Structures are given as C-alpha cells and as structure tokens.
Amino acid sequence: xxxxxxxxxxxxxxxxxxxxxxxxxxxxxxxxxxxxxxxxxxxxxxxxxxxxxxxxxxxxxxxxxxxxxxxxxxxxxxxxxxxxxxxxxxxxxxxxxxxxxxxxxxxxxxxxxxxxxxxxxxxxxxxxxxxxxxxxxxxxxxxxxxxxxxxxxxxxxxxxxxxxxxxxxxxxxxxxxxxxxxxxxxxxxxxxxxxxxxxxxxxxxxxxxxxxxxxxxxxxxxxxxxxx
Ligand code: SAM
Numbered sequence: 001x002x003x004x005x006x007x008x009x010x011x012x013x014x015x016x017x018x019x020x021x022x023x024x025x026x027x028x029x030x031x032x033x034x035x036x037x038x039x040x041x042x043x044x045x046x047x048x049x050x051x052x053x054x055x056x057x058x059x060x061x062x063x064x065x066x067x068x069x070x071x072x073x074x075x076x077x078x079x080x081x082x083x084x085x086x087x088x089x090x091x092x093x094x095x096x097x098x099x100x101x102x103x104x105x106x107x108x109x110x111x112x113x114x115x116x117x118x119x120x121x122x123x124x125x126x127x128x129x130x131x132x133x134x135x136x137x138x139x140x141x142x143x144x145x146x147x148x149x150x151x152x153x154x155x156x157x158x159x160x161x162x163x164x165x166x167x168x169x170x171x172x173x174x175x176x177x178x179x180x181x182x183x184x185x186x187x188x189x190x191x192x193x194x195x196x197x198x199x200x201x202x203x204x205x206x207x208x209x210x211x212x213x214x215x216x217x218x219x220x221x222x223x224x225x226x227x228x
Contacts, residue, residue: 003072003105006079007097009086009112013190013215015046022110023047030076033068035083035091043081056080058092065099072105079110086114090134090159116157119185119217122195126225130155136168147175149220156220165216169207172200172220181221187214197227 006025011017026032026049033056034040040053056064072078080087080096087093097107120127136142136158149156149172160168172180178201186194192214196206 003075003103004077004108005072005097005100005105006077006108006110007087007093008079008081008110009114010040010043010081010084012084012113012115012118012188013193015043017113017189018043018047019110019112022112023049025110026051026079026081028077029079031071031078033078033080033096035081035087035093039083040081051079056092056096060092065096068096069099069103069105072100073103084113084115086112089114089116113189115159115185115188115215115217118188119183119195119219120157122185123183123219124197124227125155125181125183125219125221127155127157127219130157130219132157133159135159135161138164143171143175146171149176149180150223152220153222155222155225158218158220160216160218162213162215166207166212168218169200169204173204176200176220178204180223181225181227183219183221185217185219186211188217190214 006029008022008025010022029051032051032053034053035057037053037055056068068078080093082091082093088097100107116132131154133156136145178199180200182200182203184196184203194211
C-alpha cells in the first residue's frame with residue numbers, strides 16, 4: 001500500500017471556497033493534521049466531516065512531526081490543512097511535507113485558495129512575473145528589503161499582519177516613495193472584503209480608521225506601472 005500525505009487547501013475566509021475533492025479527501029483520510037484544530041473545526045462542522053484532528057503548528061517540534069510521519073508509515077492516510085489557504089505558503093506546512101518526502105511518502109496536493117493567488121487574480125497589476133516575500137522580517141533586514149522594492153522590475157508581494165500594516169505603509173512612503181502604486185487586499189472573500197488600488201500616499205490617507213483591521217496582502221507595483 002502506498003503511504004500518502006494529502007496537502008489540502010481550505011478557504012481563506014468564505015467557507016464555500018472549498019473544492020469537492022478537498023471535502024471528500026478530508027472525509028476519507030484517517031486523520032487530519034491541522035494548524036489550529038479549533039479554527040478548523042468550523043470548517044469540518046460545516047461539511048459534516050467527522051475525521052479526527054491532531055495539531056501541527058509553528059511550535060510543533062520534531063517529535064510531533066515524527067509522530068505524524070510514523071502514523072502514515074504505519075498505514076494511516078493523513079491530510080494536512082492550515083488555518084487558511086494552501087498549506088506551505090508562509091505557514092509551517094512545508095516542514096511536514098519535507099519530512100514526509102524524505103521518508104518516501106507520496107505527497108498528493110489538493111489545490112485551492114491562497115490569499116496570494118486570490119489578490120493576484122483581481123489586482124490588475126503586472127503579475128505575470130512577481131516576487132513573493134511572505135511576511136517581511138520584523139527587524140533585521142526589513143528596511144533593506146523594503147528599499148530594494150524601489151528598483152525592482154517586477155511586482156513585489158507581501159503578507160502583513162494587522163499590527164504592522166499601518167507601519168508598513170509609512171515605511172513604503174519613506175523608502176519607496178509616496179507615488180508608487182500598490183494594491184491592498186484586505187479581508188479577502190470575507191464580509192468586509194476590500195481590494196484597494198492607488199498610490200502609497202493615497203493609501204496612508206485611506207487606511208486610517210476601521211479599515212486597518214483584518215488580514216492583508218499587498219502588491220507593490222514596479223515604478224513604471226501607473227493606473228490610468
Ligand atoms: N497559507 C496561507 C495562504 O495560502 O494564503 C497563508 C498563511 S499566512 C500564516 C496568513 C497570512 O495570509 C495573513 O497574515 C495575511 O497576510 C494573508 N491572508 C490570509 N487570509 C487572508 C484574507 N482573507 N485576506 C487577506 N489576506 C489574507
């Protein structure tokens with residue numbers, strides 16, 4: 001029998017954004033490794049998925065990884081899900097996938113939403129080529145990286161936490177310039193979804209009230225790009 005680990009993409013906000021194949025896989029596997037089992041329970045309840053969960057998150061050490069690998073090697077099938085979106089994109093998912101591949105376990109991706117591709121698809125920014133940074137470093141190297149966006153020939157894409165979003169806009173203003181075009185995806189697929197396009201200066205003026213809450217993806221266009 002083939003040992004299998006399914007990598008299952010789940011919604012980034014709207015619980016209806018899940019594929020038939022993802023739901024069926026989550027029902028069929030012997031267990032689910034979830035980043036936050038309480039968060040994922042809402043999704044499982046919505047689709048009557050009764051499969052047992054075990055947690056696998058950023059703080060899970062090697063022992064937990066091995067425990068999951070050992071269960072798969074003993075014949076159980078496992079689905080890995082993250083809090084939202086596609087496991088392995090700016091979350092701890094890759095650690096389990098890496099360990100599984102080393103053990104000869106077959107990885108089966110079940111594709112679906114990601115905050116990254118969701119914003120790219122709607123931005124209308126040049127994204128046939130782009131650089132994705134995930135979360136920017138909090139301290140060391142942050143300023144240098146942001147400065148490097150100034151000369152970049154292709155769009156730069158970052159994830160940002162709610163706490164640092166206003167700070168990031170100010171940093172872009174200072175290091176990249178107020179005229180640079182950005183696209184902000186806030187609360188994508190959720191009730192208060194906002195896809196905002198404009199200059200950094202306009203963004204600083206716009207995002208200054210309740211609209212600094214939520215989850216954010218940012219696309220920073222190359223200097224040559226204008227919204228005309
Ligand atoms: N693996 C996920 C994916 O495929 O998008 C990303 C996981 S990362 C830990 C979480 C970050 O993704 C958030 O801090 C935010 O930057 C972005 N994100 C997730 N859901 C989002 C949403 N609904 N709207 C905007 N950004 C979102």
